[in-house]
Amino acid sequence: MEKERNGHSALCLVLSYPTQGHINPILEFSKRLEHKGIKVTLVTTRFMSKTYHKDASNSIALETISDGYDEGRIGHAESIQAYLERFCRVGSQTLTDLLEKLSSSSNSVDCIVYDAFLPWALDVAKKFGLVGAVFFTQSCAVDNVYYHVHKGLLKSPPSEPQILLPGLPPLQPQDMPSFIYDLESYPAFFDMVVSQFSNVDKADWVICNTFYELEPEVVDWMAKMWPLRTVGPTIPSMFLDKRLEDDKDYGFSIFKPNSDACMKWLNDHPKGSVVYVSFGSLASLDVEQMEELAWGLRKSNSFFLWVVRAFEEAKLPKNFVEETSDKGLVVHWCPQLEVLTHEAIGCFVTHCGWNSTLEALSLGVPMVAVPQWTDQTTNAKYIMDVWKMGLKAPADEKGFVRREAVERCIREIMEGEKGKEIKKNALKWKTLAKEAVDQGGSSDKNIEEFVTKLAHS
Numbered sequence: 081m082e083k084e085r086n087g088h089s090a091l092c093l094v095l096s097y098p099t100q101g102h103i104n105p106i107l108e109f110s111k112r113l114e115h116k117g118i119k120v121t122l123v124t125t126r127f128m129s130k131t132y133h134k135d136a137s138n139s140i141a142l143e144t145i146s147d148g149y150d151e152g153r154i155g156h157a158e159s160i161q162a163y164l165e166r167f168c169r170v171g172s173q174t175l176t177d178l179l180e181k182l183s184s185s186s187n188s189v190d191c192i193v194y195d196a197f198l199p200w201a202l203d204v205a206k207k208f209g210l211v212g213a214v215f216f217t218q219s220c221a222v223d224n225v226y227y228h229v230h231k232g233l234l235k236s237p238p239s240e241p242q243i244l245l246p247g248l249p250p251l252q253p254q255d256m257p258s259f260i261y262d263l264e265s266y267p268a269f270f271d272m273v274v275s276q277f278s279n280v281d282k283a284d285w286v287i288c289n290t291f292y293e294l295e296p297e298v299v300d301w302m303a304k305m306w307p308l309r310t311v312g313p314t315i316p317s318m319f320l321d322k323r324l325e326d327d328k329d330y331g332f333s334i335f336k337p338n339s340d341a342c343m344k345w346l347n348d349h350p351k352g353s354v355v356y357v358s359f360g361s362l363a364s365l366d367v368e369q370m371e372e373l374a375w376g377l378r379k380s381n382s383f384f385l386w387v388v389r390a391f392e393e394a395k396l397p398k399n400f401v402e403e404t405s406d407k408g409l410v411v412h413w414c415p416q417l418e419v420l421t422h423e424a425i426g427c428f429v430t431h432c433g434w435n436s437t438l439e440a441l442s443l444g445v446p447m448v449a450v451p452q453w454t455d456q457t458t459n460a461k462y463i464m465d466v467w468k469m470g471l472k473a474p475a476d477e478k479g480f481v482r483r484e485a486v487e488r489c490i491r492e493i494m495e496g497e498k499g500k501e502i503k504k505n506a507l508k509w510k511t512l513a514k515e516a517v518d519q520g521g522s523s524d525k526n527i528e529e530f531v532t533k534l535a536h537s
């Protein structure tokens with residue numbers, strides 16, 4: 081049933097940072113809001129709206145603003161810092177234009193949910209007297225690290241060998257997000273992640289893409305500071321609680337998935353026999369790392385389905401695809417959720433992007449963690465030591481995970497004693513994730529509270 085506010089159905093604009101890893105959780109959150117009677121319009125950049133995979137239409141209304149690059153950033157040698165500054169300037173203006181356009185129609189907006197990477201959206205929301213809700217796409221543990229750096233409570237890079245933060249297990253410097261422990265490599269990204277907290281105290285809601293049972297201590301600690309609510313896992317209902325009947329077209333995909341080829345290939349393989357490998361939408365592997373991974377997969381003697389994005393393909397060892405065609409399938413992009421729920425999958429070699437991590441946890445797929453950068457290093461620590469959902473493949477002094485380590489971790493999960501324990505834990509997390517979003521679960525109650533308060537504010 082639609083929730084009324086001031087005599088009209090409450091309307092939320094939901095603004096995403098324009099990458100796959102941000103659009104996916106924000107879109108899923110939007111669908112859950114709609115399910116509870118709030119009208120939602122997803123807002124992304126003009127360029128992103130042109131590049132979505134066309135078959136992936138869905139029921140959420142879409143509007144666009146500009147980041148200053150309506151034809152894309154390709155060919156622009158500018159830094160992420162300059163990009164963000166331009167996005168702030170042009171985005172604030174075009175979001176203002178959009179709100180003015182909507183307020184002169186019957187669709188006046190009540191609330192803006194905005195990606196934490198775009199804190200300026202809160203200023204625009206407040207200028208129009210709207211409710212402002214910041215959406216953190218990554219784990220609360222990672223957010224808490226960034227918060228401490230923002231407040232000057234933690235040095236970057238950290239100086240102590242063991243870092244103790246409230247709500248987190250003891251961390252070593254390399255368990256920190258790479259933007260914190262390797263500041264020199266990522267100065268502009270450092271500013272971006274730390275700026276997420278620049279005006280968070282003024283937000284009416286702080287929404288986190290996690291679920292309470294996954295990170296209770298850190299959620300409790302952060303919730304003392306802000307009206308923080310967990311709403312995850314942000315996974316299409318059709319794969320989890322199956323409560324949203326209209327959840328047929330479940331995403332916006334930037335790359336075109338080779339769906340038929342993948343699913344047909346998986347159907348031909350026995351239960352639990354396939355290693356799924358993906359490094360998400362952004363990570364760029366070193367050629368040497370790619371080679372080690374390739375031969376590690378081969379040596380593991382398991383079947384494998386490996387997503388190698390088109391512009392990474394040239395890094396594969398020569399003739400690898402042909403020589404391993406009896407064991408593996410290499411594709412440019414796949415329907416990851418369908419793949420992870422396929423019974424042929426036995427484990428997931430992952431870069432530990434937060435979406436992939438949440439998806440594997442929620443669908444009960446054990447992981448081999450091969451983190452690359454950003455939050456992935458912290459996620460990998462949790463996967464192995466906190467949630468006990470996988471093994472982190474050790475890297476050598478050059479930072480590469482060698483083929484022997486890849487092989488050993490895969491074999492341990494697919495056939496070993498540790499694998500049995502991990503598979504047991506995987507089932508536990510799968511149940512808890514489903515319960516969190518199911519009726520009356522921790523995330524479901526939080527979403528209910530958000531929409532009810534919005535309707536009555």
Ligand code: UDX
Binds near residue numbers: 104361432455
């Ligand atoms: C980025 C960062 O790298 C990540 O660390 C951060 O947590 C979120 O933003 P990305 O690298 O793309 O994201 O990884 P991830 O968070 O795992 O998101 C990838 C998404 O693409 C997942 O939802 C996954 O299901 C989807 N995907 C991936 C596909 O649909 N098909 C594929 O072949 C690969």
